[in-house]
Amino acid sequence: MRKLLTLLLLVTLLGVAAGCGGDDEEPEADEGAPTGAVDTGAAEPDPCAPEELELVSDGTLTIGTDNPAFPPWFQDAEGAPWDPTTEPTQQGYEAAVAYAVAEELGFSDDQVEWVVVPFAASFRPGPKDFDFDINQISYVPARDEAVDFSDSYYDVEQAVVVLKNSEFADATSLAELSGAKLGAQVGTTSYDAILDTIQPDQDPSVYDRNDDAVNALRNGQIDGMVVDYPTSLFITAVQAPNATTIGRLPAEGQEYFGLVFEEGNPLRDCVNDAIASLRDSGTLDEIAQEWIEGSAPPILE
Amino acid sequence: MTAPGRSRSILVALASTIVFAVVALLAVTNAPGWPEVKRSFFDGDVFSESLSVIPEAFLLNVRIFLIAEAVILVVALGLAILRSLPGPVFFPLRALAVVYADLFRGVPTILVIYLLGFGVPALQISGVPNDPLFWGVVALILVYSAYVSEVYRAGIDSVHPSQEAAARSLGLSRANALRFVVLPQAVRRVIPPLLNDFIGLQKDTALVALLGPVEAFRQSQIEVASTFNYTPYVVTAIIFILLTIPLARLTDWLVARDRRRLLAAGGLR
């Protein structure tokens, strides 16, 4: 009996100790407090100058994207998807935009470093290991509560891709797609578009990656997949040449891609300035012309 | 132990369990990161939202494992019997069973699902279905039959040879001895490991989502992605646990019921 009581006492003490432990540690960033000191603005120096910025790594602009990074957003020397852990090629729409923004901020090309960030991890709450992420991430209010978005660097449309010999290849309206089995990547605005805009009779199929959806399309396991329009170009050109983009989807507002920043990062405002000047100078248009070509298919109503 | 002695032991055990539980709870809720963890994993609003979609998706998991398990129990038994056929004339069948078990236990389940679910339909052989759900279930059946056949085999080996000897001595054929004497005992002995594999199967039904169908885990993944909250995962975990507990108790009951009989002379030796 005595032994038992001693044991109970020991356990209680340990438990209280565990509960009290860790009080002297600083709490981790709770709601995304900025990583760096806030510039009081009392002095004259330009808060957006590279040396004034609070960066993940001083003197370097660290940019995140997924692996592999697909055309037309990124590509390697042979026009194939690019691996961010290898030499940057600066080829592809997002690659070009990223380096253009870096240049506007005052960074040279070799001051730019790349890190791999899986799509869904980029807009989760919490501290980041990049200064900004560029990976076809659409602005969504819910996402914006967890991270900060820049202004648009690309106004995006969702597109529907089907096999050329599919019964839906001639569809010209949303109603004609109501009998289709559609698919999209999990957690994307493409998936939301199926449920909100097309509203087909059958539940959509959901895949970890767009590649799996393309496989399913080629196998006839789905009738069509929804993906952003530029990615559909890569899909129909390379991954599934027997597929075609039959149309783009109408949207309530204009969906756009934004660069993603850690919540509260002042770099965002500097980047917005950079994007604005790129737009005004026509550079963004030039980049779009170079990397995203082809006449866009009609909008399905 | 005397009656008062026993009640006191029970009281002490109860008291110490309660103390321990309270202490653990206090330790967790007083940890510095607790408010953040509570918001991320135990959010009340997200919890109730998830309850409106995840249980329905879970019905797909249930369908998958009921169908798969029924087939697995039969296929695995067939494999175990093939493996036990004696004599040189049956060598090819025994070898086939061995290769099958090695192959499907060796390849990771996720790969089998991918290879069958995307690979076979890609062959475009006419008459062969390309439904991802079909191939996902087939993949699970192939993989789990390999594991379960080994469980059966262990059960068959554990029945003392004198049982088969007694049955054969009565003039029963090898097939009848197997069917009426060995297998009934063998299966009863391996109910716990059979249930173990069944519970594993319930979890692995989530792998079918790789091929497109939206089951409970994928649905919770969709919820997590749109809310940035992990509470939907907690909901799915709870549903799976709620399923496992009654099955585990059922196994305990089955084993207890048969143990007494099987321990008699000629049984568990």
Next chain:
Amino acid sequence: MSASASALVLEDVHKSFGRNEVLRGIDLTLAPHEVVCLIGASGSGKSTLLRCVNLLEPVDAGRIVVAGAEITSPGTDVNAVRRGIGIVFQAFNLFPHMSVLRNVTLAPTRALGLSRADAEGQALELLERFGLADKRDEYPDRLSGGQQQRVAIVRALAMRPELMLLDEVTSALDPELVAEVLNVIRELAEGGMTMLIATHEMGFARDIADRVCFLDAGLILEEGDPEAIFTAPQEPRTQQFLQRIIDAGRL
């Protein structure tokens, strides 16, 4: 006596396990209705001999003839042979997952093709005869050792064998349960069943055997009338064996 009139003939039977030759040339003949007891030390080959007779063990050399048919020839229907021979083991080997009644009716229904009703009727008769009728729905774990062994005997009898082999059937029993089993065997003998019995129960053997065979190191060293064997053994090794038994107070 000609071979065709014998119930059982063993001719120069040899059996080895690995390099260990357990039966080194057994010659034995049983007439119908004869009761022969095998005695001998452990390891002398008694069990092996019995297991060879019902083909549980294949012989390495020699012949065995049961009711005129040579069962050691290739192409013999083993199951058919076993249907005609009943064997009871030291460890009872009842099927633990079946009731007593089902234990007894399994082989008659599945191997003899009797209907369930016929098999049960016959089983109940036998159980009644040996005082086990009230145990019909019990499972083996509920029975005493003696009861289990009696059920094992009934199970073998239900196949209506022409020859019964009993392998040390009382050796695993508590002493007070031995008698009930021996009484059953006695009854069978009196009923005219041909039996080959391996046993340590010397008193019993002396009582019911028509002939006693002393097995030593894989050979039948001496055989003959029970009185003769037990009171005046010829071979020295037989004498040694019996002396040890007497010293142990078992004769």
